[in-house]
Amino acid sequence: MNPRADRANRIVLALLGFVLLVAGAAGIAAGLFLFGNDALLPAEATTFIAANHSWFWPAVVAAAVLLALLGLLWVTAQLASDRVSRLELASDPAAGSTMLLTRAILDAVGNEIADYAGVWRATARLTGRPAHPRLVLKVTVEPGADLGAVRRQVESEAIAHVRMALETDIQVRLEFTVAGGTPVRAVS
Known part of the structure; x- marks a missing residue:
């Protein structure tokens, strides 16, 4: 909220x-x-x-x-929730429209990040409006993990994959937590 x-x-x-x-x-x-x-x-x-x-x-x-x-x-x-559950990727009155259930892409990006070295777990959600969604990534890293390396990998791989899949330069909020610690936020 x-x-x-x-x-x-x-x-x-x-x-x-x-x-x-x-x-x-x-x-x-x-x-x-x-x-x-x-x-x-x-x-x-x-x-x-x-x-x-x-x-x-x-x-x-x-x-x-x-x-x-x-x-x-x-x-x-x-x-009320500001979560976005569907995105319209393409809309052509003659050909129809293409809708994406966001759960599929969110699960994929969360699982991708969770597989990175030093990451304990990761979750993703889309908030805002369907026309202008915002990706919120919450990444919990293991104690002693190289936070800078994890962030670079998330930005260069996972976020790039989401932007490519959605064909948009989506705004991202990245929140890191060290397992057993407090959250640290970074906005991309």
Whole structure:
């Protein structure tokens, strides 16, 4: 996922969690009569609600439905993926079109890189839009592997093969991790 979206999600969820925590604590405190023996709402509020019940409760329901829809929209945005699963390689109205399921090429490039000396494992995925995909390669190298040599081999062989197969100068994000270590990113 997008780091900016991740940060925004964390901030919104932290604020929402704080508001709900305070509201829950206030509800428990009111239920235990820590605010006194008075009603939960002041008399003015209950009088107002009783006098305007014909529109007040429908407005509360409408607000609840709106919040539920916003929550549903947020959840569907979280589940959305920017992965590209199909690419249209050629399109000619007279002859038809050629579609490529990207899983085939991604498995091939991942397996090719995994066979390089010093590589423990490799995965590949396409992100973005089908018209302008981006190849993301995650390569885990063995401790002590020559990272520069592995990178040169990935760039000169695997990435070149993908670009030749797709007939495009696709943008690539290359992420290296030393087995048991932290990721290091390089953009090609």
